[in-house]
Each structure stands twice: as structure tokens, then as C-alpha cells.
Amino acid sequence: MIIAIDGPAASGKGTLGSRLAQHYGLRHLDTGLLYRAVAKAVLDAGKPPQDKATAVVAARALDHAHLDRHVLQADAIGTAASIVSAFPEVRAVLVEYQRSFAAKPPGAVLDGRDIGTVIAPNADVKIFLVASAEERARRRTKDVEKRGERADFERILADIRTRDDRDTNRPISPLKPAPDAHLLDTTQLDIDAVIRAAIDIVEATRTGRGRG
Numbered sequence: 001m002i003i004a005i006d007g008p009a010a011s012g013k014g015t016l017g018s019r020l021a022q023h024y025g026l027r028h029l030d031t032g033l034l035y036r037a038v039a040k041a042v043l044d045a046g047k048p049p050q051d052k053a054t055a056v057v058a059a060r061a062l063d064h065a066h067l068d069r070h071v072l073q074a075d076a077i078g079t080a081a082s083i084v085s086a087f088p089e090v091r092a093v094l095v096e097y098q099r100s101f102a103a104k105p106p107g108a109v110l111d112g113r114d115i116g117t118v119i120a121p122n123a124d125v126k127i128f129l130v131a132s133a134e135e136r137a138r139r140r141t142k143d144v145e146k147r148g149e150r151a152d153f154e155r156i157l158a159d160i161r162t163r164d165d166r167d168t169n170r171p172i173s174p175l176k177p178a179p180d181a182h183l184l185d186t187t188q189l190d191i192d193a194v195i196r197a198a199i200d201i202v203e204a205t206r207t208g209r210g211r212g
Helices: 013-024 031-044 052-060 075-084 088-103 115-119 133-146 153-169 191-206
Strands: 002-006 027-030 108-112 125-130 182-185
Touching (some): 002 115, 013 108, 013 125, 013 191, 027 088, 031 075, 031 108, 075 153, 088 115, 108 115, 133 153
Parallel strands (some): 027 108, 125 182
16 A cells, blocks of 8 residues: 655644554654765755755665754755755656655555645545645744744744745645545644644545535
């Protein structure tokens, strides 16, 4: 079984993907970490995230087995990842790995921004998470503060809106729900409620009780 989870920044994709993978005994891939790792490599090389050539080299050299989630969660890396992910050449390199990961038995849960539309268009279940920009900014602010860092809500909100615009309007693999994706609005839900709703969607789809 392949479960595809898509959605904008800070919508809860990674947490949901991890929890669903545990629930169903599947492997999990947070595809956003791949782009974050590429972005970090570009920044570590002293280059701006707009440097496509460096980003492509970093994507080809990426060590998929060793991605430090804690390090890669930094806001600056997230912003840079949104930029490097728009490069078709970077996406081409990483798409190959993601598809290979999804194809291995017994299946997987993948979360990102183009899983249901590009990476796994034939996924058994597709979930598209949505939440208001303000709520996503509040979540991101809390995450930053939990790491012991100072957080500026207004700056984070502006960054999320910029990333939303960039992700939805890029010419290659824009962020959008697949026609057969189940929309799940998490604005008013805590993580446990999101998990329960997602499991209901998976079970309904597996038993053929429709989509929506």
C-alpha cells in the first residue's frame, strides 16, 4: 500500500506521515527533508539558494540514508529548500529516488508537495492537508520556540505565505491536490484528531467507500 500525503508548509505532513507509517507497518519518507538537505548543502558551500548549479550537484551527491531532521528543521533551510525545489534539474534527481522508495514492498507513506500528482499518481490513498496560513504560522512559531530559539510570528507568517505562493505557482510540479485526493483541513484539529481522521480516510478508501 502506498499512501501519499501532500500539503503546504507546516500543515502537519511529516508528523502525520510518520504516525500513519507506524500504524500500518509501512516505511516513511519525508520528501521535504531531501530538498532541505540539498538547500543546506548549498548554504554550507557559501552559495545562495538561487545557485542552481550548486543545487544540482548537491542533489546528485545527497546521502539519503543520513538526514539529520533536527538540523534540517531550521527556518533558514526551509526557506532555501522552497527555492531549490523549484529547479527542474534538482527535482528530476530526487524524483527518481522517491519513486524507487515508494515502489519497494510492502509499500510506504510519502509526504511532500507533489506525491499524489507526480511521485505516486497511482497511490492507493491520497490525502491533501490544508490549514490556514495563520494556524500554520502559530505551529511553526511553537516549534521554533521549543528548540530554544526566538520566533517572530509575523516574519514566519510572511515566510509561509511567500512559500505558498512559490510552491503553488512554480511551473514544475506545483503544489495542488490530485483530483482523487481527500482534503483534510487541520486548522481546528490537534494531531490526534488529524491521525484519527486520516486513518478513517485510509480505511474508507481501502474498503471502497468512496472519495472526498
